[in-house]
Amino acid sequence: MLAEDEVLLREGLVALLTRFGFEVVAAVGSAPALRDAVGAYRPDLLVTDIRMPPDHRDDGLRAAVALRAHHPTLAVVVLSQYVQSEYASALLDSGDGRRVGYLLKDRVADVAEFAATLRRVVGGGTAVDPDVVRHLLRRTRDPLATLTARERTVLALLAEGHSNAAIAAKLHVTEAAVGKHVGNILAKLDLPPSDDTNRRVLAVLAYLRGTPT
């Protein structure tokens, strides 16, 4: 189910989602309509813009966070025109931090990757836009300073929700090397070691968000 107030873009996104095998049960253009439609259709996934009528502020985001409280199984991906780490935090804090995604609107242009991200979120994952992760990385301080450049790169990919195998493929290194990096990172950041990708991602994100600015 899709919420986006701009008609052209809504049509484009419907075409995109359909093309990748999603079934779009409803496409709406305002926060109240979004709440009603989720109540009526009980979709698996909600993709919504942040800025929407009636107030043209963060109506879409607030609706999404409220819906997450009522429907814990609802997967939500919000699209934002700008990097707003505050919003990302609010969203990731809703529910258990799974099945949520926060992406910059620009990402929808890379259609295939966008669709893959949505699949990951529906499957219980967490997707945070690389730009937002970079932001969180910059915001947080001290222990991160002890990370090597390579470890920081791995951490960023980790926070975006990639598995060890995916990170290894991206960096053209062996999976064992990635495993070693991840182990070092978790140790340096004082996070519980875990092999479960998602638990790891959540731990990392919680760490990045939890450090005060």
Next chain:
Amino acid sequence: MTTNLPAALRRPRYLISWWPWRALAYAGTTVPVAAVLTSGLLVVVAPAVAVVNAARQGRPVELPVVVFLTLAGLALLAAAPLVSAPVAAFERWRLGLVDARPLPPARRLIAGDLLAGLAARYTSAAAWREVAYAGWLGAVVPVAYWTFLVLVLLDLTLVASPWLVTGSDDMILVWTTVGTPREAVPYAIGAALFVPVLCYLAGLLAAGQATVARWLLSGPPADPSALREVTRSRARLVDAYEAERRRIERDVHDGAQPRLTSLSVQLGLARLDVPDDSPAAGPLAMAHEQAKELMVTLRRIAQGIRPQQLTELGLAGAARQLAGETAIPVTVHADLPRPLPEPVETTAYYVLSEALNNVALHADATRADVRLTQTDQRLVVEVEDDGRGGADPVRGTGLTGLADRVAAADGRLLLSSPDGGPTLVRVELPCPS
């Protein structure tokens, strides 16, 4: 809180306030100034009076005396505008003793070009008003003061009369004579009761003098309204500019950006269905990439027009966002109890953005502090870093542009940046509650 003597005189507590003493100080300091001016005037006035008396009595007037009077009169007239300038300046300052209300500043009559300044002394109404004041101070004020002084001395004599009267000879008290201290007592009591009246008279005298000084020494009264008009129209201009900026921002954000995103999506979808070896694949891929780059460009433009973060997060949130985007650690302390007017918010945001940018580029700092404080009259934005200092607006590190922006909002920018740091940029923006 009373700010001036004429108002203080109308209040019942006048006598037990400190205003009589201020009036006394004013009157006391008047004496030397008036004395100097009076002696200047006497040089001409005394011979002139003598000549007039001689003429009335039919005695001949000597030619040298006439020549002297003519020359001295002309010299006095010529010197008056020049002499009255320092006198007026001193008198404006002295007026503060009995009148705390600010005096509309007289235009700087001697500024820059000496010749033009001199010409202005002889041609401007303000200068001749000062001359009139100096003449009044030299001729009228002393007469009033002498009269008052005589009254004071008489009263003091009456008060002291029981002690002054001796058995041997009678004492003359104004309109009667007394022979014994007992006879003098009622007069003394009456005179003692007259002291508060004298205090009021002294106050009235000083107040009258201050009122005349105020009237003659403040510049021509037409100026304030003109000044108001100028600032009002500048505010109108800024408002119009802000409204226009908001409109453009809305157009970009609600019109252009989603369409461009939609175009990128369509191009992306088209690429999926075009085989890699097709002649269309290359141009299509390029168009897709260019559309994506354009999205980034347009986002930057929209950010420059009216920062989205400001609209959505308010100033404190947007400041934290900016701090997060800065390469060095920045702490934000925000104390903003009340909502701010939008133009003030926007200006403050740009100040922060520019200042933090400067810190990152030039300061060589390891950390910075941002402080936002709101009083009931203004918003204060401070950015402090521990960098190498030596920031100089003249060298154009974006500071002058920043100062212009702040000035347009009627605020001011203060900078402290000694060599070796720390650098503090402080901006004060008016926002009356």
